[in-house]
Amino acid sequence: xxxxAIIHGxxxxxxxDAHHDEHHVHHHxxxxxxxxxxxxxxxxxxxxxxxxxIIWAFLGGLMSVLFRLQLGYPDQTFPFLxxxxxxxxxxxxxxxxxxxxxVTMHGTVLVFFVLTAxxxxxxxxxxIPLQIGARDMASPFLNMxxxxxFWLASVIMLSSLFVQTGPASGGWTSYPPLSALGGASEGSxxxxxxxxxxxxMFVVSSLLGGLNYISTILxxxxxxxxxxxxxxxIWALFFTAVLGVLSFPVLLSGFILLLFDRHAGTSFYxxxxxxxxxxxxxxxxxxxxxxxxxxWFLGHPxxxxxxxxxxxxxxxxLSTNSRKPIFGYMAMVGxxxxxxxxxxLVWAHHMFVTGLNPFLGSVFVLLTLLIAVPxxxxxxxxxxxxWRGNIRFTPGMLFSIGFVSLFISGGxxxxxxxxxxxxxxxxxxxxxxxxxxxVMGVASFFGMFAGIYHWYPKMYGRYLNNTxxxxxxxxxxxxxxxxxxxMHYEGLAGMPRRYLDYSSWVSFNQFGxxxxxxxxxxxxxxxxxxxxxxxxxxxxxxxxRVTSQNPxxxxxxxxxxxxxxxxxxxxxxxxxxxxxAYDYGKDGREFIPQTEPVGANESHH
Amino acid sequence: MSLTTIFILxxxxxxxxxxxxxxxxxxxxxxxxxxxxTLEQNNRINAFLLILFLVGGLIGVYACHELFKGxxxxxxxxxxxxxxxxxxxLTIIITGSVFVLTQVLLFWFAFKYQFxxxxxxxxxxxxxxxxxxxxxxxxxxxxxxxxxxxFYWFKITGxxxxxxxxxxxxxxxxxxxxxxxxxxxxxxxxxxxxxSDAADNSLGLIWEDVPALNLKADKAxxxxxxxxxMVLIENKPVKLxxxxxxxxxxxxxxxxxxxxxxxxxxxxxxxxxPLYTTKKMKEITKNPDFVxxxxxxxxxxxxxxxxxGQIEVVTQAEYDIWMISQKAKYQTAVLDKQKTDKPATxxxxxxxxxxxxxxxxxxxx
Numbered sequence: 001x002x003x004x005a006i007i008h009g010x011x012x013x014x015x016x017d018a019h020h021d022e023h024h025v026h027h028h029x030x031x032x033x034x035x036x037x038x039x040x041x042x043x044x045x046x047x048x049x050x051x052x053x054i055i056w057a058f059l060g061g062l063m064s065v066l067f068r069l070q071l072g073y074p075d076q077t078f079p080f081l082x083x084x085x086x087x088x089x090x091x092x093x094x095x096x097x098x099x100x101x102x103v104t105m106h107g108t109v110l111v112f113f114v115l116t117a118x119x120x121x122x123x124x125x126x127x128i129p130l131q132i133g134a135r136d137m138a139s140p141f142l143n144m145x146x147x148x149x150f151w152l153a154s155v156i157m158l159s160s161l162f163v164q165t166g167p168a169s170g171g172w173t174s175y176p177p178l179s180a181l182g183g184a185s186e187g188s189x190x191x192x193x194x195x196x197x198x199x200x201m202f203v204v205s206s207l208l209g210g211l212n213y214i215s216t217i218l219x220x221x222x223x224x225x226x227x228x229x230x231x232x233x234i235w236a237l238f239f240t241a242v243l244g245v246l247s248f249p250v251l252l253s254g255f256i257l258l259l260f261d262r263h264a265g266t267s268f269y270x271x272x273x274x275x276x277x278x279x280x281x282x283x284x285x286x287x288x289x290x291x292x293x294x295x296w297f298l299g300h301p302x303x304x305x306x307x308x309x310x311x312x313x314x315x316x317x318l319s320t321n322s323r324k325p326i327f328g329y330m331a332m333v334g335x336x337x338x339x340x341x342x343x344x345l346v347w348a349h350h351m352f353v354t355g356l357n358p359f360l361g362s363v364f365v366l367l368t369l370l371i372a373v374p375x376x377x378x379x380x381x382x383x384x385x386x387w388r389g390n391i392r393f394t395p396g397m398l399f400s401i402g403f404v405s406l407f408i409s410g411g412x413x414x415x416x417x418x419x420x421x422x423x424x425x426x427x428x429x430x431x432x433x434x435x436x437x438x439v440m441g442v443a444s445f446f447g448m449f450a451g452i453y454h455w456y457p458k459m460y461g462r463y464l465n466n467t468x469x470x471x472x473x474x475x476x477x478x479x480x481x482x483x484x485x486x487m488h489y490e491g492l493a494g495m496p497r498r499y500l501d502y503s504s505w506v507s508f509n510q511f512g513x514x515x516x517x518x519x520x521x522x523x524x525x526x527x528x529x530x531x532x533x534x535x536x537x538x539x540x541x542x543x544x545r546v547t548s549q550n551p552x553x554x555x556x557x558x559x560x561x562x563x564x565x566x567x568x569x570x571x572x573x574x575x576x577x578x579x580x581a582y583d584y585g586k587d588g589r590e591f592i593p594q595t596e597p598v599g600a601n602e603s604h605h
Numbered sequence: 606m607s608l609t610t611i612f613i614l615x616x617x618x619x620x621x622x623x624x625x626x627x628x629x630x631x632x633x634x635x636x637x638x639x640x641x642x643t644l645e646q647n648n649r650i651n652a653f654l655l656i657l658f659l660v661g662g663l664i665g666v667y668a669c670h671e672l673f674k675g676x677x678x679x680x681x682x683x684x685x686x687x688x689x690x691x692x693x694x695l696t697i698i699i700t701g702s703v704f705v706l707t708q709v710l711l712f713w714f715a716f717k718y719q720f721x722x723x724x725x726x727x728x729x730x731x732x733x734x735x736x737x738x739x740x741x742x743x744x745x746x747x748x749x750x751x752x753x754x755x756f757y758w759f760k761i762t763g764x765x766x767x768x769x770x771x772x773x774x775x776x777x778x779x780x781x782x783x784x785x786x787x788x789x790x791x792x793x794x795x796x797x798x799x800x801s802d803a804a805d806n807s808l809g810l811i812w813e814d815v816p817a818l819n820l821k822a823d824k825a826x827x828x829x830x831x832x833x834x835m836v837l838i839e840n841k842p843v844k845l846x847x848x849x850x851x852x853x854x855x856x857x858x859x860x861x862x863x864x865x866x867x868x869x870x871x872x873x874x875x876x877x878x879p880l881y882t883t884k885k886m887k888e889i890t891k892n893p894d895f896v897x898x899x900x901x902x903x904x905x906x907x908x909x910x911x912x913x914g915q916i917e918v919v920t921q922a923e924y925d926i927w928m929i930s931q932k933a934k935y936q937t938a939v940l941d942k943q944k945t946d947k948p949a950t951x952x953x954x955x956x957x958x959x960x961x962x963x964x965x966x967x968x969x970x
Binding site: 366413 | 607610620621625628629632665666674676686693696699704715718726728729730732736739740743747751757759762777800802809851852853855862864870873892895908910913
């Protein structure tokens with residue numbers, strides 16, 4: 001047998017079956033353009049979001065490697081950087097303006113383009129119709145527009161990297177006056193305009209997507225799929241969409257005011273400013289803090305927009321691979337709901353040291369620490385789901401376990417930062433970087449990886465290579481802790497964020513060796529992500545073929561579709577649902593799909 | 606591109622190729638061995654690695670702590686700082702215990718309940734008692750933390766004692782300007798459009814009438830002292846009035862554990878009591894180079910990382926001597942320069958306390 005035959009199986013029936021399925025589904029003619037470019041099939045749009053997200057994740061990660069190079073080796077020069085970056089790395093040394101452009105773009109790209117569009121965009125599109133039993137989204141056309149607005153946003157953001165004065169460089173939060181005044185920073189010239197326009201396109205994309213997700217989940221569930229029977233992935237994606245729809249418009253309003261301040265002579269955010277160039281600006285009476293309120297009114301829900309889909313997918317994958325029902329389904333839904341509500345009531349915990357009224361601050365302390373309660377419920381429920389299960393460590397499962405571990409580690413430090421008196425010391429230090437990278441960045445990435453490994457067979461009808469997957473998991477898991485755990489100590493020492501060189505500071509120069517260590521690990525972890533990207537694209541064409549309809553023995557509806565479902569998902573009738581999604585290990589049976597009617601002798605829970 | 610770069614890239618590429626070949630080969634082997642057997646084998650290896658990760662991780666956490674504990678907090682140099690450190694220790698005890706407990710459970714469960722042909726899973730969809738326990742217990746601990754936190758928060762952000770020293774600090778790209786009120790104890794008025802670095806008036810103090818801006822001279826401004834270093838008195842509460850000339854900065858005082866944004870157009874304040882003179886801190890930290898540094902903790906542009914200020918904490922006697930040596934900014938920036946043209950008028954020393962201006966810190970026109 002040839003290697004190809006080993007890997008794909010010599011099973012003729014498989015390809016015949018696949019052809020058979022397609023025959024049913026493809027009742028309209030598809031061209032390359034309608035199938036791969038302006039596709040209205042939710043599955044193809046999901047793949048478009050995913051692949052665009054992967055490209056952005058590569059760029060965003062590469063940026064972090066560049067600035068880690070500066071942080072790890074502040075006293076060295078790297079001539080090859082000048083070859084690539086030109087005057088941004090004069091003499092092989094990353095210039096301060098460019099360093100700040102890198103951190104700004106790294107944050108913007110990863111928060112919005114990768115972990116919002118790449119995560120929600122991919123899995124909401126892919127899973128909602130498949131798991132609730134719908135042929136497509138409520139509006140496939142808006143869905144297509146959602147992707148193409150994201151694409152437009154991507155192109156504009158990318159183009160800002162090539163502007164002479166550089167891309168936006170005031171941090172991903174873009175606080176004015178810094179972001180409003182070209183005279184205060186080079187990046188605030190053309191860079192911020194492009195940044196705002198790109199973000200506006202992004203908000204449109206996210207609203208079109210979000211409204212679609214909500215209406216699809218509410219209206220298009222198949223027969224028998226009541227709201228209490230939908231998988232937790234769908235609940236999580238539902239709350240995510242609600243958060244996005246309610247908070248992104250506020251962000252947009254903040255950006256529009258910023259645009260007015262930049263070009264129309266208004267003073268929403270500007271007051272009493274005398275630039276170093278010797279120019280006193282005419283603006284008086286604005287409040288720079290207003291922008292922070294508008295920004296964080298989205299900004300905080302945004303971290304849950306990033307985190308909830310990961311939580312939902314992890315719940316689903318943990319249960320499937322423990323061969324045991326998710327523990328406390330209703331409590332899981334309730335805690336998602338509680339988190340979604342509280343997400344709107346805690347934004348000012350990012351602003352404890354802005355001069356905020358201390359009483360107002362205390363209210364936000366209370367509400368912030370309240371989030372720890374639903375978070376604790378989720379963690380303990382995940383742990384109980386594992387307890388007395390029969391666990392298969394598929395790559396998706398490993399990433400899910402990794403997610404829980406990271407969510408615990410990063411969530412607990414949130415209790416430190418949410419307590420305003422501690423925040424006075426820890427605010428804007430490396431402690432914050434460690435906290436949000438672990439709990440929001442890496443944890444959500446783990447949720448995303450878990451989702452990709454778990455649903456890849458459904459997306460492409462092939463498996464990812466397992467060995468590369470395990471290498472990917474273990475190096476990333478160990479690496480993530482090695483990178484971010486020691487940063488807590490730098491933060492406790494008060495080391496501020498967004499410094500490109502600490503060597504001139506008596507208070508912060510004790511961590512030179514540690515910074516170098518972190519940089520080296522970061523580069524190794526980045527290299528391993530390239531291995532994943534390679535595995536991803538290679539396996540689309542050459543991966544081991546999926547030969548059974550339900551490879552994970554899962555209960556949910558997507559595994560009742562053909563191995564490579566066409567547009568419309570089910571060749572015949574949409575299946576009817578008779579039970580919740582988590583009947584694993586019930587009455588001695590390994591799993592009972594949602595489509596199976598409840599038997600007469602079945603036990604109740 | 607240099608030779609080393611090409612060399613590193615070649616090594617990377619080779620590493621990828623080898624990994625890829627191994628991965629491919631193991632996939633063939635896996636299929637030949639049978640899917641079930643491969644799954645069981647992978648399962649055992651990964652379960653073992655998970656428990657190894659737990660043990661290694663916990664040892665790593667301990668080692669990391671041993672390695673860095675001497676480099677972090679040091680002695681808190683203010684009364685507020687001591688409260689914050691106390692909070693920190695309480696929080697680390699609670700969250701640290703939860704951390705160890707939950708991580709151990711997570712990895713131990715994963716290891717213990719790894720796939721086995723013989724195991725029958727326990728069908729447990731929910732249990733109200735358990736869920737109630739892990740809703741209520743965290744809530745109780747959080748209440749304790751919130752209670753302590755807010756108790757200190759209100760102490761720290763409350764009003765400073767009446768006898769507190771008052772110093773103004775203003776951020777600009779990329780350094781700090783300090784102002785003392787001078788003999789009259791009153792900060793004179795300033796206006797940002799009156800700022801002129803060329804005329805050595807970096808804060809826009811209204812020393813003289815400025816008809817163009819419709820400003821009347823404020824005598825209280827004439828004895829104000831402007832410096833680039835902050836001198837504070839040991840054991841005497843100090844209130845900082847914080848402002849910014851251009852973008853948002855942040856007065857970060859790591860040894861005092863204090864921090865407050867400097868916002869253009871909106872003055873902010875904070876207060877604390879320095880407990881040790883710089884000299885004493887040199888002994889406490891055993892670092893002869895010790896200085897109280899002011900770091901900018903809010904991204905403010907390309908020089909953000911180098912926006913450094915300095916505080917020197919001294920005894921009252923040393924402070925008095927220092928203060929006598931300081932000249933009013935009006936004196937050095939205007940009068941001394943006029944002296945070269947004509948004899949000086951001694952107006953700087955005749956500043957009158959103006960009760961209206963006494964409360965006006967950053968009054969606009």
